Amino acid sequence: MELNKLFTNKDELINKEVELNGWIRNHRPQKEFGFIDFADGTTFKHLQLIYDKDLANFNEAVALKNGSAINVVGILTKSNGKNQDIELQVKKITLLGDCDETYPLQPKKHTREFLRSIAYLRPRANLFQAIFRIRSLASMAIHLYFQERGYVYFHAPIITGSDCEGAGEMFQVTTLPIEKLNKEVDYKKDFFGKKSGLTVSGQLQAETFAMAFSKVYTFGPTFRAENSNTKVHASEFWMIEPEIAFCDLNQLMDIEEEFLKYIVSYVLKNGNEELQFLEKFTAPGLLQKLNDLVASNFTRKTHEEVITILKEAKVDFEFAPNYGEDIAKEHEKYLTDYFHGPVFITDWPKDIKAFYMKQNPDGQTVAAVDLIVPGSGELMGGSQREEDYNKLKSRMEELKMDISELEWYLNLRKYGTCVHSGFGMGFERLLIYLTGVDNIRDVIAYPRTPNNCEF
Amino acid sequence: MELNKLFTNKDELINKEVELNGWIRNHRPQKEFGFIDFADGTTFKHLQLIYDKDLANFNEAVALKNGSAINVVGILTKSNGKNQDIELQVKKITLLGDCDETYPLQPKKHTREFLRSIAYLRPRANLFQAIFRIRSLASMAIHLYFQERGYVYFHAPIITGSDCEGAGEMFQVTTLPIEKLNKEVDYKKDFFGKKSGLTVSGQLQAETFAMAFSKVYTFGPTFRAENSNTKVHASEFWMIEPEIAFCDLNQLMDIEEEFLKYIVSYVLKNGNEELQFLEKFTAPGLLQKLNDLVASNFTRKTHEEVITILKEAKVDFEFAPNYGEDIAKEHEKYLTDYFHGPVFITDWPKDIKAFYMKQNPDGQTVAAVDLIVPGSGELMGGSQREEDYNKLKSRMEELKMDISELEWYLNLRKYGTCVHSGFGMGFERLLIYLTGVDNIRDVIAYPRTPNNCEF
Numbered sequence: 001m002e003l004n005k006l007f008t009n010k011d012e013l014i015n016k017e018v019e020l021n022g023w024i025r026n027h028r029p030q031k032e033f034g035f036i037d038f039a040d041g042t043t044f045k046h047l048q049l050i051y052d053k054d055l056a057n058f059n060e061a062v063a064l065k066n067g068s069a070i071n072v073v074g075i076l077t078k079s080n081g082k083n084q085d086i087e088l089q090v091k092k093i094t095l096l097g098d099c100d101e102t103y104p105l106q107p108k109k110h111t112r113e114f115l116r117s118i119a120y121l122r123p124r125a126n127l128f129q130a131i132f133r134i135r136s137l138a139s140m141a142i143h144l145y146f147q148e149r150g151y152v153y154f155h156a157p158i159i160t161g162s163d164c165e166g167a168g169e170m171f172q173v174t175t176l177p178i179e180k181l182n183k184e185v186d187y188k189k190d191f192f193g194k195k196s197g198l199t200v201s202g203q204l205q206a207e208t209f210a211m212a213f214s215k216v217y218t219f220g221p222t223f224r225a226e227n228s229n230t231k232v233h234a235s236e237f238w239m240i241e242p243e244i245a246f247c248d249l250n251q252l253m254d255i256e257e258e259f260l261k262y263i264v265s266y267v268l269k270n271g272n273e274e275l276q277f278l279e280k281f282t283a284p285g286l287l288q289k290l291n292d293l294v295a296s297n298f299t300r301k302t303h304e305e306v307i308t309i310l311k312e313a314k315v316d317f318e319f320a321p322n323y324g325e326d327i328a329k330e331h332e333k334y335l336t337d338y339f340h341g342p343v344f345i346t347d348w349p350k351d352i353k354a355f356y357m358k359q360n361p362d363g364q365t366v367a368a369v370d371l372i373v374p375g376s377g378e379l380m381g382g383s384q385r386e387e388d389y390n391k392l393k394s395r396m397e398e399l400k401m402d403i404s405e406l407e408w409y410l411n412l413r414k415y416g417t418c419v420h421s422g423f424g425m426g427f428e429r430l431l432i433y434l435t436g437v438d439n440i441r442d443v444i445a446y447p448r449t450p451n452n453c454e455f
Numbered sequence: 456m457e458l459n460k461l462f463t464n465k466d467e468l469i470n471k472e473v474e475l476n477g478w479i480r481n482h483r484p485q486k487e488f489g490f491i492d493f494a495d496g497t498t499f500k501h502l503q504l505i506y507d508k509d510l511a512n513f514n515e516a517v518a519l520k521n522g523s524a525i526n527v528v529g530i531l532t533k534s535n536g537k538n539q540d541i542e543l544q545v546k547k548i549t550l551l552g553d554c555d556e557t558y559p560l561q562p563k564k565h566t567r568e569f570l571r572s573i574a575y576l577r578p579r580a581n582l583f584q585a586i587f588r589i590r591s592l593a594s595m596a597i598h599l600y601f602q603e604r605g606y607v608y609f610h611a612p613i614i615t616g617s618d619c620e621g622a623g624e625m626f627q628v629t630t631l632p633i634e635k636l637n638k639e640v641d642y643k644k645d646f647f648g649k650k651s652g653l654t655v656s657g658q659l660q661a662e663t664f665a666m667a668f669s670k671v672y673t674f675g676p677t678f679r680a681e682n683s684n685t686k687v688h689a690s691e692f693w694m695i696e697p698e699i700a701f702c703d704l705n706q707l708m709d710i711e712e713e714f715l716k717y718i719v720s721y722v723l724k725n726g727n728e729e730l731q732f733l734e735k736f737t738a739p740g741l742l743q744k745l746n747d748l749v750a751s752n753f754t755r756k757t758h759e760e761v762i763t764i765l766k767e768a769k770v771d772f773e774f775a776p777n778y779g780e781d782i783a784k785e786h787e788k789y790l791t792d793y794f795h796g797p798v799f800i801t802d803w804p805k806d807i808k809a810f811y812m813k814q815n816p817d818g819q820t821v822a823a824v825d826l827i828v829p830g831s832g833e834l835m836g837g838s839q840r841e842e843d844y845n846k847l848k849s850r851m852e853e854l855k856m857d858i859s860e861l862e863w864y865l866n867l868r869k870y871g872t873c874v875h876s877g878f879g880m881g882f883e884r885l886l887i888y889l890t891g892v893d894n895i896r897d898v899i900a901y902p903r904t905p906n907n908c909e910f
Contacts, residue, residue, distance in 0.1 A: 069873040136608040152591040
């Protein structure tokens with residue numbers, strides 16, 4: 001029986017015999033009896049096993065090591081322990097897989113850095129049990145949200161010849177031999193007959209599907225070959241990119257707000273044990289933060305309005321806020337404090353935003369929107385897309401982009417174009433927000449960062 | 456209003472006014488009136504719009520072109536048409552986005568090859584509406600199956616330094632400049648400080664998570680740099696790889712059978728319109744095939760047993776069946792015919808299977824299982840994994856593998872090892888099976904194959 005089923009049906013199972021397979025997380029053998037902290041990973045909860053001298057193989061049991069896999073048969077009983085309401089009185093215990101003495105994951109405090117170095121073992125630790133269960137739950141929440149609302153899941157290509165943002169730093173994908181120096185390369189001889197790389201965004205391709213299905217979303221890996229060694233940058237990360245036809249910027253914000261609240265509510269409901277653990281040991285205030293988000297109304301302000309607020313703020317910012325410029329982390333924090341909750345910042349200066357964004361009548365701004373949330377800053381970035389063929393083409397020419405490469409994208413504006421919008425959310429940014437863990441390397445099973453591609 | 460909501464609530468909406476946004480799939484203007492075949496992609500169904508001379512902008516309406524985006528207001532009425540039970544009496548029609556006369560997707564028969572060349576427009580065609588809706592539904596079915604049963608969704612790394620199968624043809628990922636010739640390359644200077652490539656399978660990493668969560672699954676892109684130009688090979692495709700602790704080969708087959716029936720049932724239920732269309736225009740017999748699968752009991756035979764059956768068959772095979780050898784397409788077909796349904800073939804000769812598979816006591820075979828299904832051949836491949844440290848290490852040495860690269864994988868057998876099993880299913884192979892479409896390029900939005908990386 002799996003532990004999640006045991007806990008779900010514990011009332012019916014009391015005083016009954018059950019058989020379990022799992023691992024010893026912590027063993028405290030005594031002279032006459034012993035306690036085993038037992039888990040199988042099907043639930044965040046552990047079960048306490050108790051055995052005593054009556055056990056046929058008591059001497060073997062006492063010698064069982066942390067990390068070992070065991071099969072155990074016993075009677076489920078009510079417990080008076082302060083940490084549990086049930087426990088298992090062991091009748092039979094069998095070692096399935098021993099654990100070598102070199103086992104690096106002992107039940108003591110390890111640093112996150114050390115745990116990263118044993119990333120193949122760390123999911124057995126409570127912290128990572130919590131994080132990766134929440135990762136799985138949040139994934140499901142995302143699929144449920146979209147599928148319940150009739151969105152079509154679109155698998156954007158990973159290998160691509162196009163560069164969405166026009167200036168992303170891409171990994172090259174090749175089967176050609178590599179050398180130290182750059183000479184002329186004949187890409188006709190490469191696998192795809194052209195230079196190709198790993199996608200930085202599936203948005204442009206998602207737009208082609210939105211013009212056929214109205215509502216689509218991507219949920220897949222994206223890549224940046226950026227040499228950034230910060231806590232929030234990874235070279236490989238998952239993105240969610242919905243794209244919606246007949247949807248303007250205001251409707252997009254409605255969707256973003258509903259979507260985020262849906263995910264947070266889902267995790268609050270289905271990941272309660274995990275969040276309680278994180279609240280207690282890692283991120284005090286986490287539950288309050290998440291509950292506040294669900295209850296809040298997201299503020300909507302233009303970029304110009306928030307710059308005015310920042311300029312009037314009696315705060316000595318490291319970076320002075322300026323009209324026409326980007327907003328720093330410290331500004332985001334001030335704004336979410338100021339509005340006591342998430343803030344949509346709309347209508348950004350066009351020169352600091354991407355080419356495909358809808359040009360506003362003022363000629364200076366675009367219909368873009370960034371969502372900033374308390375504690376994490378920017379969580380989603382979206383925009384209404386430029387649906388006018390001539391305006392989009394002019395903007396691409398202005399930016400000296402290679403139009404021939406994106407003719408198909410431009411053509412969407414020639415063949416039944418319509419108002420449409422979409423946003424992108426970095427999945428790991430969301431997980432940092434949901435778990436309160438501050439380093440992106442701890443919410444990815446096997447993180448890839450500059451000079452790091454282990455496992 | 457979206458069309459899916461309109462069709463769902465049509466009884467309440469009859470004789471009421473509704474407003475819709477979508478596209479003209481086919482326009483048949485007459486002198487005094489006109490018919491528009493209208494769709495918005497939120498359902499496979501189309502709605503017929505009828506307008507007449509009373510329309511204020513009748514002359515404009517008559518000129519509307521196929522492919523245009525429109526907004527329409529009208530009264531939903533019962534229809535006597537043979538293809539529909541409702542239609543819309545148009546009161547107002549507004550052009551949102553015109554469609555240029557060069558629009559290549561006209562309502563006529565196009566070849567699949569031509570449609571691939573306009574892959575950014577083909578999702579607007581009925582065939583691809585059906586295929587990509589089923590792709591989305593099947594994705595959801597996969598997530599639902601696993602999440603309802605407590606599996607944790609594991610995102611396997613895409614960029615990797617390990618080569619799972621030991622002999623896969625991998626794409627290299629790099630930020631180094633590329634040259635025509637191969638000299639000595641200092642990979643310390645590459646982005647990850649080592650040679651890295653695109654994953655061919657997430658299994659090995661998934662095993663590390665199965666040792667922590669008992670039941671996990673991957674669902675993500677994988678890659679093969681194989682120069683194969685067949686109908687069933689793509690360079691980039693999605694895979695599903697569940698990995699289950701405390702699960703032997705027989706239990707694995709139980710899961711595979713339940714899993715496949717779950718997906719097929721889900722698509723039969725939620726994709727009925729799409730399947731009906733495919734049945735009618737593309738794949739006669741599709742519905743029967745899918746319903747038969749759900750009702751069938753999958754046969755379980757060893758590799759040796761099926762070779763004996765093949766040898767006794769009174770059929771002139773192109774390739775003679777042999778003990779100790781692989782099974783050809785023609786043999787798979789014979790076997791699924793012979794057993795009138797899906798067949799699990801177990802206990803394969805170890806020399807034609809991967810290093811990590813559980814070695815059987817006979818010393819000749821491994822606890823591997825391939826599932827073959829009527830009409831498609833191999834659909835899933837799985838095995839019990841070798842959980843014995845020494846046996847696994849010996850096998851890797853025998854195969855002259857670089858053990859230092861996979862020390863973490865071997866160590867799983869040192870730290871609480873247990874019987875565990877898993878399988879892999881190519882998502883596009885499943886889609887070929889589900890849709891009856893025979894070319895993998897038609898079930899992937901933007902397929903990547905040798906010399907093809909468009910869009």
